[in-house]
Amino acid sequence: MSDPGASRRTGTRELAPAAVEAMALTWRAAPGGVAGYGFLTLAEAAAPIATAWLTKTVIDRLTTPGGAVAGLAAGLAAAGLAAAALPGIGRYLRAQTGRLARADAIDRLFAAAERQVGLRRFEDPVFLDRLRLAQEGAGTTGDLVSGVCGTLNGVLSLAGFVASLLILSPAMTALVLLAAVPALIAELLLSRRRATMQWDIERIHRREFFYSRLLTGVQAATEIRLFGIGAFLRARMMAERRRADVAEARMDRRELVTQGGLTTLSAAVAGAGLWWAVTAARRGSLSVGDVAMFVAAVAGVQAALDTLVSSLASVHQRLLTFSHYVAVIRAEPDLPSADRGTAPALCQGIELRDVWFRYSDDHPWVLRGVDLTIPHGRSVALVGLNGAGKSTLIRLLSRMYDPTRGRILWDGVDLRDIPPADLRERISAVFQDHMNYDMSAAENIGLGHLPALEDPARIEEAAVRAGVHQTLSGLPRGYDTLLTRVFFSEADKGDPETGVVLSGGQWQRLALARALVRDGRDLMILDEPSSGLDPEAEHEVHAGIREHRAGRTSLLISHRLSAVRDADLIAVLHDGRIAERGPHEVLLAADGHYARLFRLQAAGYQEAQ
Ligand SMILES: Nc1ncnc2c1ncn2[C@@H]1O[C@H](COP(=O)(O)OP(=O)(O)OP(=O)(O)O)[C@@H](O)[C@H]1O
Structure with missing residues (x-):
């Protein structure tokens, strides 16, 4: 279970731990519910057996002169009452236990997903399929318990009715039981096939979900309309839907x-049994009560077998799904992480020593022996063409991946020897693909440093420094304004106070504020922090960043070379290596890649004059 992405299918071997985990989880979440439900299961199983015996005895006494039946009739009424009332109480307990178990399971599942320190698992389609099935498994933990109770109910009812039937006819008992064996095997095979089918169509569902999100989300809405590709995307979505439907229909x-074959078999066995009982009664070897008991017992055995077989099949299938949940919660972190030690406060700097990296064995090398030092208290800029590997290098620095070869040293300590959470505590960053959270403006900034959520002055200070304070304070509810409209109904949408939508550049400033609220970190990473800003805003943001970077350790990535010229050190990433390094003037004088790019950009601006 250590590598939840390794295997596409679940074997029977994985079912036992899944069963233990499900039981333990449900017991922890709702011990009272499980105990109550277990008790009701016993009572529910006993009620029809008691009813059958009481009926037989009542009939026999009624056909015998002078037999007292009052007590038996009362017992029969009580058994009937129990049979009528218990299922309702059982349903409530089952639902309540299911809710508690589901909440616990979902919480544990998401905590386990968070334990994946890097990004690799989330790029692995097999893991993603497993994660989705795990969510499904977590959501039905309670059903698993009711399936187990159903199985228990089936076993108990079966035992009671089989014992009753045995007294009347051992041969008929054997026949009824034998008829159940193919049903049991067939149902188990069917549930395994269904689980395999679910796993096989998981990718289809993922693609369908992708298209449906595109078609219903606001992000792609403009392009879809402008390019007129709605029908094309819908056709693709429906093709995926139909592929899944075909597999399900099969x-x-x-x-x-x-199941049709099995039902016919049961009916034939019941018919043969009835014929035998009636002929035996006619011969005088069975009483009228015995015939009633026999009919009830055959029906009871078949109903119990039915419950047993379908409960077992459902438990089996749910366990197959739940085993994905177990695989995810027991998954080892994707990166080996030290759980002891701390990231020392940065005093000397960060050194990349002969760092090689590729996203997987079948991907080309992105970095091919990068040697770079980011000295403490200095500003370093990283430039390079699209796809040169700049963002990749940042992901390695924040340990979203480990280098394939080589080492990254934080004041001489390998990043692998520092607990990832500790390392990240010392880093602040604006990412090129930053998040826009559907939350309030204050929360969008405060997420950068959670204690700041209680400190409005700190949030405001970060917003001022990112140049977004004026925008935010002018919103209908100031910093408490929701920066989304997705939570409001159509009727609310006319009211500006229900949420606003920011522009791309405003979001970018907000992402910068989120990084700045994390003040005092040892390393500030800025990956294209101003790409969506207007020239004035860009100038203003870079002036602010320059001031912020002075005397601090920072790494700035920007294609706008005018923004990086003030860096203490500029490194040019080319062909997976640092091809040039030095301050702006030195690189210009060297007349290499940097000088060529800088002159190209400068010429573009001059032409415009
Ligand atoms: N998750 C990933 N899996 C596989 N390959 C990736 C992944 N992310 C990036 N790459 C590849 O790695 C290479 C470097 O990408 P990276 O994003 O680091 O470049 P970059 O220098 O930041 O580019 P840009 O200037 O366009 O932002 C590219 O060829 C890209 O296709």
Whole structure:
């Protein structure tokens, strides 16, 4: 279970730990509910057996002169009452236990996903499929318990009715039981097939979900309309839907045929039994009560077998799904992480020593022996063409991945020897693909440093420094304004106080404020912090950043070379290596890649004059 992305299918071996985990989880979440439900299961199983015996005895006494039946009738009424009331109480307990177990399971699942310190698992389609099935498994933990209770109910009812039937006819008992064996095997095979089918169509569902999100989300809405690609995307979505439907229909047909055959078999056995009982009664070897008991017992055995077989099949299938949950919560972190030690406060600097990296064995090398030092208290800029590997290098610095070869040293300590959370505590960053959270303006900034959520002055200070304070304070509810409209109904949408939508550049400033609120960190990473800003805003933001970077350790990535010229050191990433390094003037004088790019950009501006 250490590598939840390794295997596409779940084997029977994984079912036992899944069963133990599900039981333990449900017991922890709702011990009272499980105990109550277990008790009700016993009572529910006992009620029909008691009813059958009481009925037989009442009939026998009624057909015998002078037999007292009042007490038996009362018992029969009590058993009937129990049979009527218990299922309702059981349903409530089952639902309540299910809710508690589900909440616990979902919480643990998401905590486990968070334990994946890097990004690799989230780029692995097999893991993503597993994660989705795990969510499904977590959501139905309670059903698993009710399936187990159903199985228990089936076993108990079966035992009671089989014992009753044995007294009347051992041969008929054997026949009824034998008829159940193919049903049991067939149902288990069917549930395994259904679980395999679910796993196989998981990718189809993921693609369908992707298209449906595109078609219903606001992000792609403009392009979809402008390019007129709605029908094209819908056709693709429906093609995926139909592929999934075909697989499901095939499965349903298989179930229909198998279950139809099994039902016919049960009916034939019941008919033969009835014929035997009636002839035996006519011969005088069975009483009228015995015939009633026999009919009830055959029906009871078949109903119990039915419950047992379908509960077992459902438990089996749910366990197959739940085993994905177990695989995810027991998954080792994707990166080996030290759990002891701390990231020392940066005094000397960060050194990349012969760092090689590729995203996987079948991807090309992105970095091919990068040697770079980011000295403490200095500003370093990283430039390079699209796809040169700049953002990749940042992901390695914040340990979203480990270098394939080589080492990254934080004051001489390998990043692998520092707990990732500790390392990240010392870093602040604005990412090129920053997040826009559907939350309030204050929360969008405060997420950069959670204690700041209680400190409005600190949030405001960061907003001022990112140049977004004026925008935010002018919103209908100031910093408490929601920066989204997704939570409001159509009727609310006319009211500006229900949420606003910011522009791309305003969001970018907000992302900068989120990084700045994390003040006092040892390393500030700025990956294209101003790409969506207007020239005035860009100038203003870079002036602010320059001031902020003075005397601090920072790494800035920007294609706008005028923004990086003041860096203490500029490194040019080319062909996976640092091709040039030095201050602006030195690189210009060297007349290499940097000088060529800088002159190209400068010429563009001059032409415009
Ligand atoms: N998650 C990923 N899986 C596989 N390959 C990736 C992944 N992310 C990036 N790459 C590849 O790695 C290379 C470097 O990408 P990276 O984003 O680091 O470049 P960059 O220098 O930041 O580019 P840009 O200037 O366009 O932002 C590219 O060829 C890209 O296709």
